[in-house]
Amino acid sequence: MHVLILTLGSRGDVQPYVALGKGLQAVGHTVTLCTSSRFESFITEHGLNYGYMDDAMMQLMDSMQGRELMEDVTNLWEVIKATRRLSKQVAPLQQKILQDCWDVAQTIHPDLILFHPKTYGGPHIAEKLGIPVILAMPLPMLVPTAEQANMGFPKLPLGGPLGRWYNQLTYQITNLFFAFSAGKLVKDWRAEHHLPRQSKFDLLHTHTGEQIPVLHCYSRHVALEPTDWPENVIASGYWFLDQQTTWKPPxxxxxxxxxxxxxxxxxxxxxxxxxxxxxxxxxxxxxxxxxxxxxxxxxxxxxxxxxxxxxxxxxxxxxxxxxxxxxxxxxxxxxxxxxxxxxxxxxxxxxxxxxxxxxxxxxxxxxxxxxxxxxxxxxxxxxxxxxxxxxxxxxxxxxxxxxxxxxxxxxEDGIARAIALLNACLEDDTTSI
Missing domain, CATH: 3.40.50.2000 (Glycogen Phosphorylase B;)
Incomplete structure (x- = not known):
């Protein structure tokens, strides 16, 4: 099977996916990892296929403007304000990233797409190709739970139904932020590629309402795995890329x-x-x-x-x-x-x-x-x-x-657990793990 992995960000947003890709390759799958071009050699040196993605977004974040943005943004409201300030610069870069991901997918014809939430075109590309898709992320940020507020919001001392309602609300607000950032781009892409119109922007469900499986690559010993998550949403454990057996210190x-x-x-x-x-x-x-x-x-x-x-x-x-x-x-x-x-x-x-x-x-x-x-x-x-x-x-x-x-x-062996679930998804040939 050929797995296409889409991710975007700093090395911390790439390295776990390289680790997972190597694990998938070791059990017989072909893996292409599509991310910013600055990581091409890092990916190919680990034996994975590289899929091209423009590096302009990362160059913006590396600029003084980007550094100042990262230092000033400390809460969700500041993120929203910063996004508005940069929207004219970021929008064409987002569009180019989506096009790059689509170009890679059309070239390699994958059997499954695994995507980081920053590459939010993943589920729409998978839908166009008629293949399964899995959301993979290193933090518990998007899947709603009544047991704890989203990480970007204060933990209020609310108990009972009011507290559970508040916790759920924080995830709805987070999804609205993603919709503000990428909703129009996705809407236009779906229309251009003759896909049904989505009623709302949603990284967690297909346009027909099916839950997209979610792999969180962190340990339940570090961050809790809520009991009210759907069955196909898990914390698999960390995906480590070990190098100590081959690296020699100066x-x-x-x-x-x-x-x-x-x-x-x-x-x-x-x-x-x-x-x-x-x-x-x-x-x-x-x-x-x-x-x-x-x-x-x-x-x-x-x-x-x-x-x-x-x-x-x-x-x-x-x-x-x-x-x-x-x-x-x-x-x-x-x-x-x-x-x-x-x-x-x-x-x-x-x-x-x-x-x-x-x-x-x-x-x-x-x-x-x-x-x-x-x-x-x-x-x-x-x-x-x-x-x-x-x-x-x-x-x-x-x-x-x-x-x-x-x-x-x-x-723990987070990679082994993730691979088992990915294999189940491929065998079922559905969006469910």
């Missing part, structure tokens, strides 16, 4: 690790914000005040190794599955993939979120007792970061809980 990194106590990792991925030098100053000061050794990942605004004390190492690159088990703690932005890697390694965690799902994962880390309270980037200081580092590296209860959670996650 000599200077290995020498630093061998020269003292386990360091604290600090990295914010591609999200250094509008002032990476200020952020670097805070991190260096906090590590020194906490009197711990540190490893700083790339993304620090031109910071060179000569600017650092001997107790801090600047890291260009290392796979998280190799590096994190050797850390005393990890400090990062709270992306789903980085959070998962740190938790699986049993590392106490400090999340300093910018936007999106990052505050949610930061709160979950704190609620699970495996890390500090999240520190939003706008409130990050030398003092509060140093205090958090001291807490997670010295408090036995946090260290013990982090170790126990890591053991649970290492016992």
């Amino acid at each position: 000599e200077d990194l290995q020498a630093f690790l061998n020269s003292g106590d386990a360091p604290v990792y600090v990295g914010f991925g591609s999200m250094a914000g509008r002032d990476p030098e200020r952020l670097a100053h805070i991190v260096i000061g906090a590590l020194q005040r906490a009197r711990v050794r540190g490893i700083l990942a790339t993304g620090w605004g031109g910071l060179s190794a000569d600017d650092l004390p001997k107790t801090i190492f600047k890291l260009e690159q290392a796979p998280h599955d190799w590096l994190f088990p050797q850390m005393a703690a990890v400090v990062h932005h709270g992306g789903a993939g980085t959070t998962a890697a740190g938790l699986r390694a049993g590392c106490p965690t400090i999340i300093c979120p910018f936007f999106g799902d990052q505050p949610f994962w930061g709160q979950r880390v704190h609620e699970l007792g495996v890390g500090s309270e999240p520190i939003p980037q706008k409130k990050l200081t030398v003092e509060n970061l140093a205090a958090a580092i001291q807490t997670v590296t010295t408090l036995p209860t946090i260290q013990q809980k982090a170790k126990a959670l890591g053991e649970k996650l290492r016992q």
Whole structure:
């Protein structure tokens, strides 16, 4: 069977799908992964077929305008306002992405489409081709539940029917936001390709009202799997792309690790914000005040190794599955993939979120007792970061809980469970798992 995977975003929105694709390929399926062209070599190096997608959307997010947007957006209302500001720039880029996905699908004739919600053309392309479709996402954001509010909304102290009504409402509002962003584009595409008109924009159902299966690639040990989800909506467990068996560290990194106590990792991925030098100053000061050794990942605004004390190492690159088990703690932005890697390694965690799902994962880390309270980037200081580092590296209860959670996650095989469900979908040749 040929599986087409559609995804869009940073590396954290691509790597889990590469991991799943490799798992599918290992059991005999052919996999094409369609995403931004900047990831072509990353995908092909792992033995998967690449489907072209224009990179202009990612270039916009990498621009200073995009960086400022990510730093300023902290709640759903700000997301809506930002979307309005950028709508004229984003709309043609969205249209190009949808066309690229359709071009790939027409070329390879897949038997099933698996799509990230940012590539919302997935179900419509699948409908046009007459094949099954599955929504795959790394966070519990779209499927309604009465048991908890959507991550972008406050948790109100409401009980009984009123609380359940409020929780359900938050998911309806989220769907309206997606409709505001992409509804017209999808409507026009369906009309152009002679598909029936949808009564409303909906990522979770076909135009006839059938539930689209949903795979959440996170662990139920980290975020709950609501009891009122449909049967074909699950949290399969994380999709990890392990590289530690083939990757060899440079000599200077290995020498630093061998020269003292386990360091604290600090990295914010591609999200250094509008002032990476200020952020670097805070991190260096906090590590020194906490009197711990540190490893700083790339993304620090031109910071060179000569600017650092001997107790801090600047890291260009290392796979998280190799590096994190050797850390005393990890400090990062709270992306789903980085959070998962740190938790699986049993590392106490400090999340300093910018936007999106990052505050949610930061709160979950704190609620699970495996890390500090999240520190939003706008409130990050030398003092509060140093205090958090001291807490997670010295408090036995946090260290013990982090170790126990890591053991649970290492016992899971989210890829195997996802593949079993995908196979069932292919065998049934329906939209149901």
